[in-house]
Amino acid sequence: MSKQENGGDQEYKARSVALRLLARREHSRQELAMKLRQRKLDSSVISAVLDEYEDKGWLDDNRFAEEYSRQRIASGYGPVRVQAELQQRGIHHTPECVSESVDADWIHRALLLREKRFGLSDLSSDRDEKMRQARFLTRRGFTANQVERALEVRDAIDPGI
Structure with missing residues (x-):
């Protein structure tokens, strides 16, 4: 097999594999x-293949970042974790769905996650339980301020907030 044929095979394989991967989900x-x-x-x-796919609009880092961020936020992850995961995937900017969310939105998400996982019992007298819940929310990617505020709530959450 000549080098020309091998190069064509590589290009064909790169195109088909990339297209197949993009058909499953954004990358x-x-x-x-x-x-x-x-x-x-x-x-x-x-x-060359990735440049071509970007030109055609099949590969778009901004679209990937938005879609990935929305999915991770819906799964209960906070802004710190979402940003870190995006950076691991080569995205070094903050998508709009993350940057447009104000601190109150993130606190509400942390609160919903806390209620779902632990309930909203009073933690003022149980330091160990408070620390356990704080570690959980921190691992999920919420900031210290967001975690602290979410742990202060003791009553059921109004879903309309």
Whole structure:
């Protein structure tokens, strides 16, 4: 097999694998490039295919960041965790759905998560339980202020908030 034919095979494989992956879900450019490199494809071929897919609008880091952020927020994760996960995937800007949410929105989400997981009992006399719930919310990616405010609430939440 000549080098020309091998290059064509690599390009065909890169295109088909990338398209198949994008058909399943959105990917960031970095994620897609990594998955193609795992298949032992040439970096120049990967770069050319990803450039073409960006030009066609099939690959879009901004669209990926918005969709990924919304999904993670709906799963109960806070702004710190969402930003960290995006950075791991090569996204170094804050999507609108994260930046437009005010602190009160994040506190409400942390409160809903706390109510679902633990209930809203009074924690003023149970330091160990308060710390356990605080660690849980912190691991979920809420800031210290958001966690503290969510732990202060003792009554049922009005779902209309």
